Amino acid sequence: MMIKAYGDTLNDGAVQLSFTLPVASGPKADEAARIYTGKLGFEECEVVHSNPLSDDFTFFVVYGKSATSLDYSKVVVEEVETSMDFYEVNQFIKEKLKRKIVVVGACTGSDAHTVGIDAIMNMKGYDQHYGLERYPEIEAYNLGAQVKNEDLIEYAKKVKADVILISQIVTQKEVHIHNMTNFIELMEAEELRDNIVVCAGGPRVSNKLAMEIGFDAGFGRGSYPEHVASYVVEKLFEKQRK
Amino acid sequence: MMIKAYGDTLNDGAVQLSFTLPVASGPKADEAARIYTGKLGFEECEVVHSNPLSDDFTFFVVYGKSATSLDYSKVVVEEVETSMDFYEVNQFIKEKLKRKIVVVGACTGSDAHTVGIDAIMNMKGYDQHYGLERYPEIEAYNLGAQVKNEDLIEYAKKVKADVILISQIVTQKEVHIHNMTNFIELMEAEELRDNIVVCAGGPRVSNKLAMEIGFDAGFGRGSYPEHVASYVVEKLFEKQRK
């Protein structure tokens, strides 16, 4: 099934864009914005608004139509399975894993954002979803933010973690990728990677990205504790059976 | 001088997009939006927001970076010359054309938007800029809206117009282009095209578009009466000297 963007007629390909060009405002700048949008591959480009930002920069709002289409049937997402709720997860651990599991989480590196990892781990939970600390079958340790990868791994060894959860919120200059990669390298160096389920999360962390870096799974915006919980218990069960 | 869009670092190529795809909301739709934006030629595409519009449609906000660049020095706009103000125009007519000039204007076809042509022609003017009716050296006739091209030309002949001004506001299904083309064809059929200066205006009418269709000039959003006035008197003067 081929799809295009939709404004008000199927396959019209209508897209709204806005951007700044490093040129002084005026008719020439407007024309440049139109041509630029054309070069981006759009047709019928209309510069509907332009505004100087300074003597050297101009902001544009443009609408254009693109002939580009995409075969939707070929799009694959490896969705993280997130089937169980709080009760089911605990039930699953009791029945299938038959022992409490240990989860260690932290927001690592220089990243100081605790709210995300707290949303997943804290007792009180987030948006009416209990955090992992409240799960009777989970022993959860939340180390907070700005935790060094080394310290996190050290701690995980100490408490014999089954699962490590990492939160990465700041992404400027791809700092999250560096940080996550470094973590996986350390885990491998310590030969822990295969024994521990590792997940990453954060608003710009997709499952895809996390897996590419070497995590078992990644959790983006809108994740709830039971999402990661149900994923990790299934994963642990799978490992156990091997 | 090669330019790219600018977010916060020169040549980062950062662009904001929003669009709708005809697919149900969910991780697969998000991934499709990301791939689609990639196909549009963007890199580092981030789907920062998605929202279902109905069971079959989803809205996205995406940021991406494009490597596309544009040679700004090669951008040409034929800017309409708009050098004189109210007083200068009248002076110019008195001194150079040496007779009052006759201007007829209308919003043509099924288009019922009078505000634009009124802004240019009405006595009281627009945004503190006097309209053509107030120019002592101009005899201005504003026929209002929904005027047929035939009727407009008839009227222009009757009052011996030097200039015809056309306003086109509605552009859906390119109705303005049809309308403007039809006008030029009629003018040519009547062999009037060379004798009369014809200008078009409207928020989606650029000088470029108008000239392509066969007008002398086009005036877009933000035009003022003196813009078109100073253009036409110069043009008339040029013709007169030939």
Place this chain on the structure above:
Amino acid sequence: MESKLGLSADTIERCRSIAKEIVNPVQNYIQRHTTDSVERATLRLLGADLINDNGVPVPNIIVSQLSDKIQYGVAQYYINGLLKLNCEPDELNRKIAGGLDLTELDMVDKKYINEKGQELVETFSQRVKLHRSFRKEKIEKASDAQPSPLLYVIVATGNIYEDVKQAQAAAEQGADIIAVIRTTAQSLLDYVPYGPTTEGFGGTYATQENFRIMRKALDETGEKTGRYIRLVNYASGLCMPEIAAMGALERLDMMLNDSMYGILFRDINMYRTFVDQHFSRMINSFADIVINTGEDNYLTTSDAYEKAYTVTASQLINESFAHESGMPEKLMGLGHAFEMNPNIKNGFLFELAQAQMAREIFPEAPLKYMPPTKYMTGDIFKGYAMNTLFNFIAKATNQGILLLGMLTEAIHTPFMQDRFLAIANAKYVMNNMGDLLSDMEFKTDGIMQKRAQEVLGQTESFLQEINEKGLFDAVERKMFADISRPKNGGKGLQGVYEKAASYWNPIEEYLNGELGIQKGMM
């Protein structure tokens, strides 16, 4: 209820009675006249429909056949056809479309025509009453899910099938009302196009089939979401009564229907419009259809701050005309708009005062509040902020019908996501500041109180001036929207007829009775 704005109840009362005085002589004219469109509407309500091979609708064919007899009312000739050919409307319609000339049939006795007329009126009346009770029930059931103001969005793709997708999506997102905008210039067509249509400019043709398609689609989404989705179309134009008739038959819920819009903004002849609006409003009244008046148009054409009083004056005139058509206040969706220049210092205060004033003068009317359009630009972000303040005022002053502003107003007819963003904005704002006004008071003699009082004063003088000149002359003399319309100019005058003494119209009679309309002197 005490006026928060310190408006004088006496002044309001005086304004209202001047408006009535203005309307009286016009009403007198209206009652003595009929029009092509009134007759075609009557035919449609009796069962006339279909087009011929040239696309001419049967009601138009009949009216042109009877051109010299229109003064007697065309209904009797149509009914005579049914009797003479002993058939039902469907068959007669086909015959007329095929070439049958009604004037060639001998007339049966008036008694039989009368009888058959009553039967057809009964069919019409039953159908509309069923619609009324259906709608009432649905609305009552959904009343909690659809608090005031109702959220109103437009669809305008030009293609009824695309419109359906867009409308259903909007309804699911939370729109309560869907208006299918008409193709540009349909108001100037002296007939109603036929069948489903897929090609319009800036809107979709109003046809009975399109009404049906959209009605069905919205009923579906209504069921799905547990709400009742209102459907709106445009009556205004040369076919005002006919489109009202179609709306009544297909259960539309609102109709754009202004007593003067066609005159001022579409250059339709004033006599034609006055007569047409009256009959179309009688139909709307009977069908429980909320009208939407077009005061917003004054403000897109003239300056909204300077000419605020023209809106209030027009609302009072519209109200007065509507009363004459037997319309209760709850059906009067009187229009006004948030159209002041966004750069005016304290513009928000003036808009708030204006909206609150409308609310106080028309406490029972479900005011239709229109968004910023004229000062919207390609800066969609700025536009979104303006719409935020607009939604704020709508909720603060408890408007009934909130026509949502589109961030792309200055660019194109709405894309699907534009409507979504508009609805999201309105919901956010209205939930967030819902109880603000009941938690605040207007300062005595403050900026807002003074402004409202000033506008009300201007309204009174303006109405007085109109009354002195008479409405016909006032329109001719540019008193509305700076536009002059000569009495005998504009489109459609040739379609106006003085009724003969024996003029007969069973629909009109029935509606007059049902609506308790007093006939004045003839």
Place this chain on the structure above:
Amino acid sequence: MESKLGLSADTIERCRSIAKEIVNPVQNYIQRHTTDSVERATLRLLGADLINDNGVPVPNIIVSQLSDKIQYGVAQYYINGLLKLNCEPDELNRKIAGGLDLTELDMVDKKYINEKGQELVETFSQRVKLHRSFRKEKIEKASDAQPSPLLYVIVATGNIYEDVKQAQAAAEQGADIIAVIRTTAQSLLDYVPYGPTTEGFGGTYATQENFRIMRKALDETGEKTGRYIRLVNYASGLCMPEIAAMGALERLDMMLNDSMYGILFRDINMYRTFVDQHFSRMINSFADIVINTGEDNYLTTSDAYEKAYTVTASQLINESFAHESGMPEKLMGLGHAFEMNPNIKNGFLFELAQAQMAREIFPEAPLKYMPPTKYMTGDIFKGYAMNTLFNFIAKATNQGILLLGMLTEAIHTPFMQDRFLAIANAKYVMNNMGDLLSDMEFKTDGIMQKRAQEVLGQTESFLQEINEKGLFDAVERKMFADISRPKNGGKGLQGVYEKAASYWNPIEEYLNGELGIQKGMM
């Protein structure tokens, strides 16, 4: 001025005096201690600067050389160096960077050190006084062009030269205040980086050279636009006094400087932070630099509706600490924020009540009002609408410093156009509804009045509880922002020293005198 919210002046007075009681014992501790950073700041104000080949700043080198002598105050050793080597600071700095060890120099007579100290203090004082009068003059001249609230935006590219472009553009668009956000985790560095920098994450290093570069750029744009553009940076962190010192020397106009932010949100040791904040605020007070406190952080970490009182309590504590540093109210940019969940019914009313309450409790302080951040999402349009209501409240309640919300808050540090859109939004709203609040009154015992009274009541109980436990214990016991910080935990405790009886610090002495700070018992 009467309270629009019906707040009791007695309750406010009681809260204020509890805050003072809370601060007293801490202040006592502060006066008996110095820190690495206080000493380094002192050195900088006397002329120490530069880095060695390993990038270690001269002030840090000196402090580590003198580690066992810090209790006596390091200033004397630096001055001794100047005297012994008979050179000016520049030269001494180079020598220290080159390896000179100050501890190896014999000490000259204290009398000469004192004298030279007075000379250097005089140089510092002259420089800062020049800045003060320059700024004062520019601000007075531009006062009409820069009405309240001042518009505050951030730049955060990580590269000082890109920051300059962005800052100048913003200033031309109408921003009054530019904050250069610091690179992430700079607050945890126990030294201040040196020179111009082009590589930061989520912000740009605070260095003295970067301060100079931006100061110059903003002065240029200020000249061009006939306004005075304020420059802001962040003092908070392990180098709080040093950065304040750099700000005083380079004519920054505002400094992020909270009495507890570092403790709670950066896990810096509490003793360290309390001592540091005091000295840094003395510098700010003398340099006429407005501080920005960080109450907004409570609301991004905890729920803004539930924990509103923690903001008010923290403001009172910040105020009390600031008074101890000789700071006049007009320099107290106390923080608060619009951070409630946008889905709360009547959230707007609660935010309005909260903002108005802050205004009434601190009538002279130029309150710093922070925009929605936590509930901002990738829906930039929704975000823009939220910012519209935020700007509305800021103007309605006459906030002093308006930190503008960015529509891309949830996505990236601001792009150039994001700032433009934010400024345009603020200007539109503030012009459009400017006089609203003076035109309305809060309903007695309405939602807003009750809410404000409730929050004030909670604030009093909360302060009482803190006072009972003592501030040190209260922090340890999670009373702020649900975060527990052990007294001896966190970063930087090793850099805190009890002053010897003979402790000598010519800058501190001078500032105590200038600011009229009373020394309590030691």
